[in-house]
Amino acid sequence: MTKTFKTLLLLGAAGLAAPALAQTATPATDAAATDTTATPDAAADLGDIVVTAERRSENLQRVPLSVAVVGGSDLRAFQAGGEDILALSGRVPGLYIETTTGRIFPRFYIRGLGNIDFYLGASQPVSIIQDDVVLEHVVLKSNPVFDVNQVEVLRGPQGSLFGRNTTAGIIKFDTIRPSQTWQGRVAASAGSLGTFTYDAGVGGPLVQDKVAIRLSGLLQHRNDWVDNSFAGTSQDGTRTPQKNAMGGFDERDVRLQVLLTPSDAFSVNVSGHARGYHGTSTIFHRAALRKGSNSVSAEPRDRIALDEGNNNPQDYDTYGTSVNAAYDFGPVTLTSISAYETTSGYSRGDTDGGAGANFPVNGVANGFGQSQGNIRALGQYTQEVRLASQAGQRFTWQVGGFYFRQNDTTDFYQRSYFLTTAARNPNNWVRLRDINTSWAAFGQASFKVTDAFTITGGARYTQDIKRTTLVKPVFNVAGTVNQFRLINPTAPTSVRLEGKEPSWDVSALYTIDPSSSVYARVARGFRGPTIQGRSAVFNSPFTTASSETITSYEVGAKGIFLDGRLRLNSSLFTYTVHDIQLNGNDVNGNGVLFNADKARAWGVEIDSEFRPVRNLTLTLGASALKSKIEDKRVYAQVCILNGVVVCTVQDPTIKVGANTFAQIDGNPLPNAPRWNLDATARYDLPLSNDGKLFVATDWNIQGYTNFVLYKTKEFYADGNFEGGVKVGYTSPDNNYEIAAFARNITNEKNLKGVIENYMAAVFNEPRVIGVSLSGRFR
DSSP: OOHHHHHHHHHHHHHHHGGGGOTTSOOOOOOOOOOTTSOOOOSSOOOOOEEOTTSSOEEGGGOSSEEEEEEHHHHHHHTTTSOOGGGGTTTSTTEEEEOSSGGGOOEEEETTBOOOOOOTTOOOSEEEEETTEEEOSTTGGGOOOOSEEEEEEEESOOHHHHOSSOSSEEEEEEEOOOOSSOEEEEEEEEEGGGEEEEEEEEEEEEETTTEEEEEEEEEEEEOOOEEEOOOEEETTEEEOOEEEEEOOEEEEEEEEEEEEOSSSSEEEEEEEEEEEEEEEOOOOBTTOSOTTOOOOTTSOSSEEOOSSSTTOEEEEEEEEEEEEEEEEOSSEEEEEEEEEEEEEEEEEEOTTOSOGGGSOBTTBOOOEEEEEEEEEEEEEEEEEEEEEEOTTSSEEEEEEEEEEEEEEEEEEEEEEEOTTSOOOOTTOEEEEEEEEEEEEEEEEEEEESSSSEEEEEEEEEEEEEEEEEEEEOOBOTTSOSBHHHHHOTTOOSEEEEEEEEEEEEEEEEEEEETTEEEEEEEEEEEEOOEEEOGGGGGTOOOEEEOOEEEEEEEEEEEEEETTTTEEEEEEEEEEEEETOEEEEEOTTSOEEEEEOSEEEEEEEEEEEEEOSSTTEEEEEEEEEEEEEEEOTTOEEEOOEETTEEOSOBOSOEEEETTEEEEEOTTOOOTTOOSEEEEEEEEEEEEOTTSOEEEEEEEEEEEOOEEOSSSOBSSSEEOSEEEEEEEEEEEOTTSSEEEEEEEESTTOOOOEEEEEGGGTEEEEOOOOEEEEEEEEEEO
């Protein structure tokens, strides 16, 4: 156990003990949530935070599970340099986000649990919920968040209320809803690399107390800034060097909400949104890693030599609508949430990260490689019905049902061959059709045994069915021979998997005083079965993984101390995932699904906010994690190119034919940071006109993180960090702000991902320096 892990574990234990030692602390008031779109109040009291983690509005300090909150204004500050949802990574203890497929395919990890698979049909154990709508497909999870009021990160299994594929937790985005007074806000920024962001919302009543609207929009742009220095002949023809060939993006999004309140008891919120995105998929820097080291200092971030992929374009259009209706019968409230999401687009990339002739292995040029995934059509329909008792009673309950159906048709194109082989095969692509249906029934109840002691229990039963069908296989160059069937005469071209599993949780909350509490929670959840169909593009059979289940144990403490100036929440947890779904690679670099026996983890999380003096606000978040895969039978293929192991494998290995496999028993989960620290500080200097000058900064540092299933000297990061600074002026009424900012101010070049057989590296966002202007009216 590392020294850092031990230190954070002790701090977590101290946090658990703190409420018991502070029973005489002055309680905080039980007020409504603070306006997260506003400038922080300079007053000493931090105020309360209201969350909806259990589908009810509750004070954060009295929710018996680990929840972290990011305000809308904080998220916009993190995204001032044009960042997308990845800006949240590391800003919440226990949360990590990365991508190797560009802005349209983020991958989420909570408490070390996630999925490194880059397949468009991959499932994830972290669920994304926007305005009470589940976004299941990986592309839908990338829907930009704008005009946001609050972000809640629920850590640990959330299966009872939120269903399958929440074994790690959920990230819940709540946008600003229509109101009965006209109000609006805007945040605009412009910076280096031609970066521009405009995030705004305005709304109010059309018919007082009957009809209200809110129109929200997001514009983001960055110029292309990465040069393609390749010159020569490729399978795409003769190429000459290109200045500023890639790296840019255009994001255009709009949302309209119409709130109907025909009576005090009945409300209907109708929402529709549209997204148009064009940009660059992930750029893989080939041979940026050298054998024996994970250093990428010698590789330029703004220059690469790609012979294929047409400079890695990416383009998606997404549309969605939802109807959230609620009727208050008095003793109970009936809620219905209906939603439909659809998307289509493509992403193309030079997956080997450079011209093969420039990087020979054993004197052999290792060819060209590019891939493209096209979602021709995807539709997701969800329906939830929920009946809930009145809040604030000694006994409260809610019951409901949920239905989910997703259909998509996806094309995968892959060109990967040696320079000495025959010409390109135009028929080397496949078409897959995926259908996923799921239904569930759930319920939850809470009972106040005493005024201070509450027990909560929830349960859910889910059926999840997936089917993947190979509609169009790979054919030979002439288009006359079915290559898949030729190589796999008995392999199925349609696979159906089904999972039927219960989820449940039981928690106990003891309120020491109005501002301090301790809790314990046990939860079980599951992730539905998964099919990897992309392997058919290499004429390999589908790979599958059956359902995984998790049992989690957690204790925590939440307290507000020092007359409301210090908020300190902490949790200790452990979990075991049985039949954990893992993803390795085959000889073609294609993802291979399999179940391992189990994975275990232990960890601690701390969230704190402190206002030591008036006008100064500090936050500190910390997490530590020890994770371990437990299965002596499981091996993962290592970094092989032209029959050569190109990296330094530190695990025991075996040879199977020409391939080498590493034993992964005892290894940490991939992309599971061993520890993470995040901190922010803001100081406001009052002026004579009642305005304020301010300076704010935020920093994040991440401990050892292994990117793959096996251990190497190359494929990991340790000590990645980024910082941001903002200096500006706020008007006397807090209605507008002007500032200068810098994101990734030290211009750190952090290793964020790898393509193993090509020793290719993925980097973080570059430094962006700019100015911002924000304002509001109400």
